[in-house]
Amino acid sequence: xxxxxxxxxxxxxxxQIEFQIKDQILSGALLPGTALPSMRTxxxxxxxxxITVQKAYENxxxxxxxxxxxxxxxxxxxxxxxxxxxxxxKRVEEGxxxxxxxxxxxxxxxxxxxxxxxxxxxxxDDHDNS
Amino acid sequence: xxxxxxxxxxxxxxxQIEFQIKDQILSGALLPGTALPSMRTxxxxxxxxxITVQKAYENxxxxxxxxxxxxxxxxxxxxxxxxxxxxxxKRVEEGxxxxxxxxxxxxxxxxxxxxxxxxxxxxxDDHDNS
Amino acid sequence: xxxxxxxxxxxxxxxQIEFQIKDQILSGALLPGTALPSMRTxxxxxxxxxITVQKAYENxxxxxxxxxxxxxxxxxxxxxxxxxxxxxxKRVEEGxxxxxxxxxxxxxxxxxxxxxxxxxxxxxDDHDNS
Amino acid sequence: xxxxxxxxxxxxxxxQIEFQIKDQILSGALLPGTALPSMRTxxxxxxxxxITVQKAYENxxxxxxxxxxxxxxxxxxxxxxxxxxxxxxKRVEEGxxxxxxxxxxxxxxxxxxxxxxxxxxxxxDDHDNS
DNA sequence: GTGGTCTAGACCACG
DNA sequence: GTGGTCTAGACCACG
Numbered sequence: 001x002x003x004x005x006x007x008x009x010x011x012x013x014x015x016q017i018e019f020q021i022k023d024q025i026l027s028g029a030l031l032p033g034t035a036l037p038s039m040r041t042x043x044x045x046x047x048x049x050x051i052t053v054q055k056a057y058e059n060x061x062x063x064x065x066x067x068x069x070x071x072x073x074x075x076x077x078x079x080x081x082x083x084x085x086x087x088x089x090k091r092v093e094e095g096x097x098x099x100x101x102x103x104x105x106x107x108x109x110x111x112x113x114x115x116x117x118x119x120x121x122x123x124x125d126d127h128d129n130s
Numbered sequence: 131x132x133x134x135x136x137x138x139x140x141x142x143x144x145x146q147i148e149f150q151i152k153d154q155i156l157s158g159a160l161l162p163g164t165a166l167p168s169m170r171t172x173x174x175x176x177x178x179x180x181i182t183v184q185k186a187y188e189n190x191x192x193x194x195x196x197x198x199x200x201x202x203x204x205x206x207x208x209x210x211x212x213x214x215x216x217x218x219x220k221r222v223e224e225g226x227x228x229x230x231x232x233x234x235x236x237x238x239x240x241x242x243x244x245x246x247x248x249x250x251x252x253x254x255d256d257h258d259n260s
Numbered sequence: 261x262x263x264x265x266x267x268x269x270x271x272x273x274x275x276q277i278e279f280q281i282k283d284q285i286l287s288g289a290l291l292p293g294t295a296l297p298s299m300r301t302x303x304x305x306x307x308x309x310x311i312t313v314q315k316a317y318e319n320x321x322x323x324x325x326x327x328x329x330x331x332x333x334x335x336x337x338x339x340x341x342x343x344x345x346x347x348x349x350k351r352v353e354e355g356x357x358x359x360x361x362x363x364x365x366x367x368x369x370x371x372x373x374x375x376x377x378x379x380x381x382x383x384x385d386d387h388d389n390s
Numbered sequence: 391x392x393x394x395x396x397x398x399x400x401x402x403x404x405x406q407i408e409f410q411i412k413d414q415i416l417s418g419a420l421l422p423g424t425a426l427p428s429m430r431t432x433x434x435x436x437x438x439x440x441i442t443v444q445k446a447y448e449n450x451x452x453x454x455x456x457x458x459x460x461x462x463x464x465x466x467x468x469x470x471x472x473x474x475x476x477x478x479x480k481r482v483e484e485g486x487x488x489x490x491x492x493x494x495x496x497x498x499x500x501x502x503x504x505x506x507x508x509x510x511x512x513x514x515d516d517h518d519n520s
Numbered sequence: 521g522t523g524g525t526c527t528a529g530a531c532c533a534c535g
Numbered sequence: 536g537t538g539g540t541c542t543a544g545a546c547c548a549c550g
Contacts, residue, residue: 008457008467012549027235049550088236093246095229099222100250105157106218110251114244116223120230121240142525168537179527184538197268200538201534207268272534287495309535348496353506355489359482360510365417366478370511374504376483380490381500402540428522439542444523460523461549 001030001037005046013048017056025065025076026088036066036074131160131167135176143178147186155195155206156218166196166204261290261297265306273308277316285325285336286348296326296334391420391427395436403438407446415455415466416478426456426464 003020005013024030036042039057043050057074060066064083068074103113133150135143154160166172169187173180187204190196198204233243263280265273284290296302299317303310317334320326328334363373393410395403414420426432429447433440447464450456458464493503 007459007462010459012460013462014549023235028237052550055549085236088232088238089242092229092233092236092238092243095225095232096243096246097250099225099229100247102218102225103222104251104254105153106215106222107158108218108222110247112219113222113226113247113251116226117230117240117243117247120227121234121243144525170537181528182526185525187538198538199267199270199534200272200532201536202267203537274534283495288497312535315534345496348492348498349502352489352493352496352498352503355485355492356503356506357510359485359489360507362478362485363482364511365413366475366482367418368478368482370507372479373482373486373507373511376486377490377500377503377507380487381494381503404540430522441543442541445540447523458523459549460547461521463522 003042003046005048014052014055014059017042017046017048017053018059021056021060022063022065025079026084026091028084030076032076032078034076036076038073133172133176135178144182144185144189147172147176147183148189151186151190152193152195155209156214156221158214160206162206162208164206166206168203263302263306265308274312274315274319277302277306277308277313278319281316281320282323282325285339286344286351288344290336292336292338294336296336298333393432393436395438404442404445404449407432407436407443408449411446411450412453412455415469416474416481418474420466422466422468424466426466428463 001021001024003017005016007013009016011019021030021036036057037045039050039053043053046053057066057068061068065077065079066074067077099113103109131151131154133147135146137143139146141149151160151166160166166187167175169180169183173183176183187196187198191198195207195209196204197207229243233239261281261284263277265276267273269276271279281290281296296317297305299310299313303313306313317326317328321328324337325339326334327337359373363369391411391414393407395406397403399406401409411420411426420426426447427435429440429443433443436443447456447458451458455467455469456464457467489503493499
């Protein structure tokens, strides 16, 4: 598991850890059952305080992404793929809603927004524009 | 000019004021030259400290949306309509970029996102579902 | 006499009036003895308060650029051309001093500064580079 | 880090702090990564309010010179040396531009300005009067 | 400990 | 009246 910490970012360090782990679970990079490093190990690796890692793990546990047990360590929760899909859809839908509100109040047309979506979906693809 | 403050929001009060005024300028609800309420008046109306309103006005001034002058008060800057359009496009494009990133990492397809955009653009319309 | 007021500038209005009149005297555009408009007339022309114009005239009088007499109105002082030249030199020399300090502390060489001076002196000239 | 405050200057205290720190970063006296004193410490040292120091730090953060983080303190940003040079050049060029404008409107010749630049560049040098 | 937000006052220059 | 600066407190999240 790879996590990058930016000391100069304004995002709190605990949130950087939390978001990156969540991203990797949602994208399927971290599969259910996979063991996460212990809080002490991760803290040492990232050169941050154990308390900081603890806060990230705590939040992820509360949201159901990981499970922690005394003596068992921490692992990715056995999430139904439908749950994952719902989480992702929720995240995207919230973004779309906000974007459309901004577009409407700023007199930006539907076609322009659709074009932007097409544009960013194409980026990073290799000659794939089906 | 109408502004709603949520004391319980995690967004700072000064930012709530700032964003709402910016929204109204970008949407054309506040026209160039329009006088804004004085910092003291707005502070009293919103039941917040003068300093809080000042921080909002300061940020808007630095970004060029309003002009302030001691003894002259505060007014919406003479903005070119092209500037307004650019600002709106920038805001929407940043939103789209983030949405597409989330969609890609969550295995959500382009078509699904396009459908969401259509859906939210239709909402609030009268008998318009072309 | 032409004066432009910018309501959106952060420079106080009285200072805008003061500086523009001083510039015109120092550059020779306003000659000694020339009558200035009365404070009331100028205030009406510029659509500002009489008190604002008064402050500008007051400062210019104190610095010796204009003379005011009850019933005689206001006029440009009979300045010796050597005085004008000294004022101009003082202003330029102060600017050069600050520029060189900035250059030194920023590791910018003398040649680079000399080049900039040449460059800006050429601007606006017609094929004159003696 | 040494900072001098003049309570009687017309430059706001927060700006004095801001400019002096920026000067030291631009001149290389403060290297990237160097920790700055905490706002409370500096405020106590300079005998000013914490808010005043905060405003200076806030401006420097927005301009990219320093990075701040709750719980992490404040440090000089990792700046590219090319950025530093550009910032210095920008500052000097603005000064030269203003100087030349003053000189032109005051009928002061290019040679005189060039001589002044030479003169101030020599000052403070040891036995260097080439 | 750190920086970020907020309050309730004050005094100033400007118009 | 207006905005700009400053003080001396407070509470918060973060590390």
